Amino acid sequence: MDLRFGDSKPTDEERAAVDAVLGPPDSSWEGADERSEADLRWARGGRAARERRDLLLPGLHALNDRVGWISEGGLDYVCRRLTVPPAEGYGVATFYSMFSVRPRPRTVVRVCTDLACGGAELCGEVSDRLASTSGVAVEASPCLGLCERAPAALVVRAGPMSSPAPPSSSSSAGRAEDPTGPNSARPALEDERGARSAPPAFEERGPGRSPGDSNPVAAQAVVAPATPDTITATATAPETAPAEPPAALAVPQAGHPGLILLDRIGTVDPSSLDDYRTHGGYTALRRALAIGPADVIREVTESGLVGRGGAAFPTGRKWGATAAQPDHPHYLVCNADESEPGTFKDRVIMEGDPYALIEAMTIAGYAVGAHLGYLYLRGEYPRALHRLEHAVAQARARGLLGDDVLGQGYAFDIEIRRGAGAYICGEETALFNSIEGYRGEPRAKPPFPVEKGLFGKPTAENNVETLVNVLPILTMGAEAYAAIGTEKSTGPKLFCVAGSVERPGVYELPFGATLGELLDLAGKPDNLRAVLLGGAAGGFVRPDELDIPLTFEGTRDAGTTLGSGVVLALDDTVPLPRVLLRIAEFFRDESCGQCVPCRVGTVRQEEALHRIAGRTGAAAADDIALLRDVGRAMRDASICGLGQTAWNAVESAIDRLGAYE
Ligand SMILES: Cc1cc2nc3c(=O)[nH]c(=O)nc-3n(C[C@H](O)[C@H](O)[C@H](O)COP(=O)(O)O)c2cc1C
Numbered sequence: 001m002d003l004r005f006g007d008s009k010p011t012d013e014e015r016a017a018v019d020a021v022l023g024p025p026d027s028s029w030e031g032a033d034e035r036s037e038a039d040l041r042w043a044r045g046g047r048a049a050r051e052r053r054d055l056l057l058p059g060l061h062a063l064n065d066r067v068g069w070i071s072e073g074g075l076d077y078v079c080r081r082l083t084v085p086p087a088e089g090y091g092v093a094t095f096y097s098m099f100s101v102r103p104r105p106r107t108v109v110r111v112c113t114d115l116a117c118g119g120a121e122l123c124g125e126v127s128d129r130l131a132s133t134s135g136v137a138v139e140a141s142p143c144l145g146l147c148e149r150a151p152a153a154l155v156v157r158a159g160p161m162s163s164p165a166p167p168s169s170s171s172s173a174g175r176a177e178d179p180t181g182p183n184s185a186r187p188a189l190e191d192e193r194g195a196r197s198a199p200p201a202f203e204e205r206g207p208g209r210s211p212g213d214s215n216p217v218a219a220q221a222v223v224a225p226a227t228p229d230t231i232t233a234t235a236t237a238p239e240t241a242p243a244e245p246p247a248a249l250a251v252p253q254a255g256h257p258g259l260i261l262l263d264r265i266g267t268v269d270p271s272s273l274d275d276y277r278t279h280g281g282y283t284a285l286r287r288a289l290a291i292g293p294a295d296v297i298r299e300v301t302e303s304g305l306v307g308r309g310g311a312a313f314p315t316g317r318k319w320g321a322t323a324a325q326p327d328h329p330h331y332l333v334c335n336a337d338e339s340e341p342g343t344f345k346d347r348v349i350m351e352g353d354p355y356a357l358i359e360a361m362t363i364a365g366y367a368v369g370a371h372l373g374y375l376y377l378r379g380e381y382p383r384a385l386h387r388l389e390h391a392v393a394q395a396r397a398r399g400l401l402g403d404d405v406l407g408q409g410y411a412f413d414i415e416i417r418r419g420a421g422a423y424i425c426g427e428e429t430a431l432f433n434s435i436e437g438y439r440g441e442p443r444a445k446p447p448f449p450v451e452k453g454l455f456g457k458p459t460a461e462n463n464v465e466t467l468v469n470v471l472p473i474l475t476m477g478a479e480a481y482a483a484i485g486t487e488k489s490t491g492p493k494l495f496c497v498a499g500s501v502e503r504p505g506v507y508e509l510p511f512g513a514t515l516g517e518l519l520d521l522a523g524k525p526d527n528l529r530a531v532l533l534g535g536a537a538g539g540f541v542r543p544d545e546l547d548i549p550l551t552f553e554g555t556r557d558a559g560t561t562l563g564s565g566v567v568l569a570l571d572d573t574v575p576l577p578r579v580l581l582r583i584a585e586f587f588r589d590e591s592c593g594q595c596v597p598c599r600v601g602t603v604r605q606e607e608a609l610h611r612i613a614g615r616t617g618a619a620a621a622d623d624i625a626l627l628r629d630v631g632r633a634m635r636d637a638s639i640c641g642l643g644q645t646a647w648n649a650v651e652s653a654i655d656r657l658g659a660y661e
């Protein structure tokens with residue numbers, strides 16, 4: 001593809017898709033066919049267009065959703081509209097795995113080949129079956145965040161649908177629950193939840209609901225648990241995909257008394273604002289508005305809440321620092337990019353209790369002095385997107401977002417932005433670049449986001465789970481919240497348990513419960529070989545280490561990490577070298593390539609693991625020494641957490657589990 005504006009023209013379909021996001025072009029500089037008066041005001045028009053660069057990612061989504069790939073003519077057009085150099089537009093389009101700048105069929109099947117699914121063979125079989133179907137492309141995918149229903153696949157179909165739209169979320173489509181789900185032994189609760197809450201499996205994109213949501217129709221369908229039959233059937237007729245089971249089926253404890261964060265999941269109708277209010281919704285926001293921003297920050301600080309996105313930074317301190325910045329505007333950003341392999345807790349919250357996140361974002365925005373919040377959602381979560389878009393629209397319509405929230409004179413709104421398949425965009429500064437329309441490459445820190453974050457302005461960026469913790473802090477009070485858990489790790493914590501357990505799902509426990517207690521709840525296998533804590537960026541522990549307390553300090557003292565709350569159990573039938581290779585492949589694939597230690601180190605790590613896959617002892621010694629050298633360089637010299645942690649799991653497998661001995 002040429003890196004200058006060329007002669008390629010967008011098709012009518014592509015032009016319509018981009019115009020639906022950006023509006024019709026004002027001048028021929030922006031790609032209009034006819035010259036207009038505005039052409040004489042080029043300088044002003046150019047600056048105005050450049051200020052909309054953050055619409056580049058939604059514009060690329062629009063093209064991809066409409067025709068299934070991004071052609072030279074389509075890219076040129078969106079770049080011209082936003083006065084983005086096409087070379088830069090190309091750099092952005094090629095950064096994301098959900099986009100293609102080469103022609104491909106309108107239907108793409110993404111089969112998860114990551115840790116919990118291990119679907120490489122499934123992917124191969126589906127490719128073979130669909131090889132003769134020219135309208136479908138099959139791709140291996142990193143973790144789709146559906147680990148409790150592994151193996152999983154996602155069918156994405158661009159362009160107009162061939163059949164009428166599926167019924168809405170409250171229709172009978174929702175009753176076709178999957179009786180084979182992991183928790184099908186809870187029929188009464190399930191029926192009640194399913195009837196009210198399950199939307200169709202096939203999530204449509206309708207026009208004009210958000211900047212990323214501009215196309216006439218495009219759709220995604222989740223297939224999980226997936227078989228070659230269900231994937232091929234969905235790929236060829238996605239609109240007939242069976243409904244997804246209710247989000248509550250991912251919560252084995254659903255309905256148990258004592259839950260705090262998961263309390264509403266399975267009892268509240270996720271599509272109903274009224275039901276959310278009936279179940280205590282918006283009590284926390286009312287209290288926040290009554291006590292004022294400074295006291296909200298004080299409560300959050302005294303609660304001891306620390307971030308649940310992996311870095312465990314104190315939330316009250318982050319909010320206080322953002323609120324204190326003299327520069328304006330301030331922004332709030334919710335990180336819902338959830339792409340750490342094995343992590344799916346944020347998805348379950350967003351699908352099962354979406355208004356909780358909207359309320360929590362409103363409180364956070366109020367506390368830090370922001371009037372606009374961005375919710376950056378990973379591109380592979382169709383049901384979460386559907387529910388959040390609905391929740392935002394309802395909250396707006398009912399005065400819970402907008403110019404005068406709850407009639408208290410505070411203005412706040414939320415914009416949802418879709419990611420497009422890039423794990424690194426979960427790193428907070430990469431996420432800002434992604435929203436701003438640049439490649440999702442992490443920025444050097446300092447300056448920290450509280451000072452210069454999104455659009456160079458003070459920004460509080462928080463994980464979904466962190467934010468929803470603010471609701472109980474405000475309703476029960478900081479002191480009562482801080483009494484949960486341990487002195488240094490306060491409150492409840494969500495854990496994503498998957499792999500070789502009987503009841504995979506999201507579990508809520510107070511900090512301080514042991515790993516063994518959690519695994520007992522989930523149904524630990526007799527032949528447990530290892531547990532991966534914290535995801536690909538985390539580390540392995542042995543079956544004789546199950547008394548590790550699940551706290552930040554407890555896991556640190558044990559030489560491991562809680563990370564994003566992944567607890568992946570592996571029994572002794574799972575080939576460890578293959579798991580390590582998958583982890584290495586993941587980091588090599590997901591490295592943004594910006595810094596040498598990570599770009600080269602992740603390649604060398606994968607190569608060494610390939611070489612020693614079938615070796616042990618002396619035959620593996622040289623490569624293990626090389627792995628240690630490379631790992632040290634990545635940890636010490638990488639710019640961001642991806643490179644710094646890319647060797648953690650492999651190191652722990654060698655040192656703790658005796659891999660390759
Ligand atoms: C490679 C990488 C990926 C990350 N992915 C996520 C993610 O998906 N979700 C998230 O909340 N934080 C993620 N983080 C952590 C964020 O950079 C940031 O620390 C966090 O969102 C801050 O929110 P918190 O204070 O509420 O935890 C990631 C960090 C790195 C280095």
Ligand code: SF4
Nearest residue numbers: 592594595598640643
């Ligand atoms: S450590 Fe890796 S992912 Fe992070 S900036 Fe460097 S190359 Fe990019």
